[in-house]
Amino acid sequence: MIFYPILRNLIVTKSKFLRLSSTVILPDIDTNYYCNSENSLEIDNNIKLRKGVGDVNRVMNMYKKYKATPISDSSYQIVRENLYKELSFLPNKTHPSVLENVEPQVVREINQKRDFQSHRPLEFSDITRRLNLVRTDKLGHTCGHKSYYFLGELAELEEALIKYTVGKLLQEKFQLVSVPDILPSQVLESCGMTINSDRTQIYSLDPVHHGPDLYLSGTAEMSLAGLLMNTTHTEEALPLKLAAVSRCFRAETSNLIEExxxxxxxxxxxxxxxAVTTPNQSESMLEYLRTTQEELFSPLGFNMRILDMPPHELGAPAYRKYDIEAWMPGRNNYGEISSCSNCTDYQSRRLHIKYVHNDETCYVHTLNGTACAVPRMLIALLETHQDPKGKIYTPEVLQPYMNGKKYIAKNNTVPELKLMKIKR
Structure with missing residues (x-):
């Protein structure tokens, strides 16, 4: 079973793990740091840099009330819960090397931009319309707005990308996990997601028909973190590297022409x-994840740049984050295709993921990185490798997963969509 190699070095017994998992536990925020008045200015500046929603002054006042409330008092539990709820709004610390950055810093650029001297590069939508490879219009009767069908060899290319990526990760000794796409709020919020608000990107399931507190996952990061919730690991078992292929559901919209x-x-x-690491391992693990992404994407042939992101682009959980943007010649613009983040102990304190160091129980650090986000990868691939005669060159590393096909041609197996007016 896949769970055995992942959890074989757990110290928590199975019965204890299940008992803890069925109980909602408060996050164990570092009150020694966040409730220390000497750190209030530093925390407040970090909130402003991160464009966070936390209020450190409110935290300090609530902490005083919490410390002044006896455990025997009937209001103690409510005061404690309110304090930790307020603490959970505060963003993670920020890596010192990016504190002063206002704009993303280019770390390096990989592959040259293709020179389209013979013809003007077409955009993905134009290419796929000519080759009958995508359906994005009039899908309301099936999957609705902001959805798609990939057809013919483009659907094969999607599968090729996934198989190529998974194969590389297995070579890097990542352990593959098949994850659920429906999760409870505690896991999502512990990973740093906002739910049940006007700005949420999370789809919620109808509580009347499907039961309360169920949501669609926006990324496998959440499911993988949830798998390790309430576990304690031996130090020798770390770092732990997991990988998953999943569908990602996001209720986000955009009117930007670039998107x-x-x-x-x-x-x-x-x-x-x-990835799950000790605190001493997490910074080097972030560089490893970034290098792994570069090694995955470089053979695909498109130009890209690696960006060290400024504080306001980190989100609440990340301590440091790299983005990778690919040049999309048909759009004449860069587009984000991947990112990797070091969340330090932000998620592990909320999910209670620990390890034992010198007989002391400590919180692990968690990291995540996108190995392949299919739609944007396809945009970069098709716009970069388009041929003036109408074909798409298949990168050599993907050809073994495409039955040796060197080019993608027009799809004639699925009829083209033709809109007809119906007279009443």
Whole structure:
């Protein structure tokens, strides 16, 4: 079973793990740091840099009330829960090397931009329309707005990308896990997601028909973190490297012209990397995840740049984050295809994922990285490798997963969509 190699070095017994998992446990935020008045200015500045929603002054006042409330008092539990709820709004610390950055810093650039001297590069939507490879219009009767069908050899290319990526990760000794796409709120919020708000990206299931507190996962990172919830690991078992292929559901919309077509959709397939480390290992693990991404993407032939992201682009959980943007010649613009983040102990304190160091129980660090987000990868591939005669060159590393096909041609197996007016 896949769970044995992942959890074989757990110290928590199975019965204890199940008992803990069935109980909602408060996050164990570091009150020694966040409730220390000497750190309030530093925390407040970090909130402003991160564009966070936390209020450190409110935290300090609630902490005073919490310390002044006897455990025997009937209001103690409510005061404690309110304090930790307020603490959970605070963002993670920020890596010192990016504190002063206002804009993303280019770390390096990989592959040259293709020189289209013979013809003007077409955009993904134009290419796929000519080759009858995608359906994105009039899908309301099936999957609705911001969805798609990949047809013919483009669907094969999607599978090729996934198989290529998974194969590389297995070579890197990642352990593959098949994950659920429906999760409870505690896992999502512990990973740093906002639910049940006007700005949420999370789809919620109808509580009347499906039961309360069920949501669609936005990334396999959440499921992998949830798998390890309430577990304690031996130090020798770390770092732990997991990978998963999943559907990602996001209720986000955009009117930006740069994010048209399949660039931002409500569901897509993604291969995710997730790592669990000791605190001393996490910074080097982030560099390893970034290097793994570079090694995965470089042979695909498109130009890309690696960005060290400034504080306001980190989100609440990340301590440091790299983005990778691919040049999309048909759009004449860069588009984000991947990122990797070091979340330090932000998620592990909320999910209670620990390890034993010198007979002391400590919190692990968690990291995540996108190994392949299919739609945007396809945009970069098709726009970069388009041929003026109408074909798409298949990168050599993907050809073994495409039955040796060197080119993608027009799809004639599925009829083209023709809209007809119906007279009443």
């Amino acid at each position: 048209r077509g399949i660039y931002r959709v409500h569901q897509f397939t993604k291969v995710e990397m997730f």
